[in-house]
Amino acid sequence: MATFSSKKRLEQLSTMSDENLDILIIGGGITGSGIALDATTRGMKVGLVEMQDFAAGTSSRSTKLVHGGLRYLKQFEVKMVAEVGKERAIVYENGPHVTTPEWMLLPIQEGGTFGRFSTSIGLKVYDFLADVKKGERRSMLSASETQKREPLLRKEGLKGGGYYVEYRTDDARLTIEVIKQAVSKGALAVNYAKVEKLLYENGKVVGAEVVDRLTNKAYKIFAKKIVNAAGPWVDSVREMDQSKKGKHLQLTKGIHLVFDQSVFPLKQAIYFDTPDKRMVFAIPRDGKTYVGTTDTVYNEDMVNPRLTKADKEYVIKAINFMFPGVGITEKDIESSWSGVRPLIHESGKSASEISRKDEIWESESGLITIAGGKLTGYRKMAEMVVDLLNQKFIQEGVGDFGNCQTKYLPISGGDVGGSKNLPNFIVDKTKAGVKLGLTNEQSQKLVKLYGSNVDSLFALVDKYNESALTSGLPLDVYAQVMYAIHEEMTVTPSDFFIRRTGALLFNMEWVHLWKFKVAELMANELNWSNDQLENYQNELEMFIHQATTAVDEDQGDGSFWTEESA
DSSP states (O other), rough: OOEEEEEEGGHHHHHHSSSEEEEEOOOHHHHHHHHHHHHTTOOOEEEESSSSSTTOOOGGGSOOEEEEOGGGGGTOOHHOOOHHHHHHHHHHHTTTTTEEEEEEEEETTTTTTSSEEEEEEEEHHHHHHOOOOOGGEEEEEHHHHHHHOOSSSSOOEEEEEEEEEEEEHHHHHHHHHHHHHHHHHHHHEEESSSEEEEETTTTEEEEEEEEEEOOOEEEEEEEEEEEEGGGGGGGHHHHHHOOOOOEEEEEEEEEEEETTTTSSSOEEEEEEEETSEEEEEEEEEETEEEOOOEEEEOOSSSOOOOOOHHHHHHHHHHHHSSSSSOOOOOOGGEEEEEEEEEEEOOOOOOGGGGOOOEEEEETTTTTTTEEEEEEHHHHHHHHHHHEEEEEHHHHSSSOOOOOOTOOOOOOOOOOOOGGGGGHHHHHHHHHHHHHOOOOHHHHHHHHHHGGHHHHHHHHHHHHHHHHHHHHHHOOHHHHHHHHHHHHSOOOOOOIIIISSSOOHHHHHHHHHHHHHHHHHHHHHHTTOHHHHHHHHHHHHHHHHHHOOOOHHHOOTOOOOOOOOOO
16 A cells, blocks of 8 residues: 555554654645655655645645746845746746646736836846746737737737746645655655644754644654744744744735636736736636735634635726626636735835745744745755755764755656656557546546556556446546545545645536545545544535635725735
């Protein structure tokens, strides 16, 4: 049975508690997962615990772009643009199955945020700093060319457009593939395992008491170094350490709305001005169009941030301003998501001026905290943290674990022969799936979603052909559920429909079609009681309801400031 199986969770926790790890990482989002991969590939003994599911926080709730942050040029954050811009290509090459180049159109409007000259210069500098390859460098379009690229755009005041490449990603699957690769290299990782308190010897942090949220059993896990990569919860961990001093987080909330292409038939990804001179993305994906993000100062529930009436109205007004012909209404919303960004508070700066930069903080007890940052820069953030850890290990006589190994290391599923070979890989593997009895559409969907791991899915299709029939599930869905349980530590139906497949965001019809059968299969495979099955089904229904309904009253002062997502 696979190491990263949900059936192996207790074994993993037990192993962590039996061994003295080099590093214990608190947090299983993209930052913690990246650190785990970097550290384990250098030879460190790594453990990681996540109190929810992997990527359940910020790392599944972004704008789903691996991008350099064009707006940072306006804040003269040249170093950040250069570093993060270059990382886009590395993230793409290492995981082309979860990251896709996406041509982005920036319409230039009369009186808008970006003028034609400033856009041209800005994009040219962006190309230079990010070392953008020749075929993806920016071009400037006339008004008629811009309109041709996207006929739905507002014609009034349109002066032209900038055309440049960003990278679209599945943020949750990117995180899952990174942690899977870390586990394959020797890391221990467990979800639904919450740090309840930190453990100390002579004033130094040496471990954590971790409670398995499924069994309520507590484990004491010891490590030479403890890394706090808990995203929005890093200050909560610092409070446990009694070291929340000086700098701290400023949380902001961002929301996205999803529409079917039948009501919002967007052809082209757009980065556009809102009526109040802020910027929003509208992106076509898998037969849908999603739009966001907002940014509001947020001090409410971090686990379950909610879509409000004000959030919804703001985005709908922005859509109808820039795309006046579509006539979007609240009834057209098919799904939505809300996320919290853990930005670093900066005194004297307004929310819109807060940087996305990352910082490392070290407490007197030795707790190392990584705060801030962006999805795009996860690998460099990890390198920075593990470099620091290695320096400390050298100083303390533990040993030298060497330099970062991840720049040219494919993440799990990314071993497809490079991004240029991906189209051929998809064609060849799709044919292999069809030979096993899948339709062309089913097979291609699996290849695109799982990359080089698709062979494991195909093996399940071959093995469980008869079982799939008796379960009432199609072969491809059955294989996905079994793979999710045994290879991706999937514990609940919500994990499967939200983070392993993204279906709750982009294919709600599929969720409704298979939600009961999937839950029943998981119950059989994981030996749930009837009460457990009912609880997990109710949890999924709650998430479905939240994705399709704005139920909260307005929070905060209702003021919006919009940026790229964390």
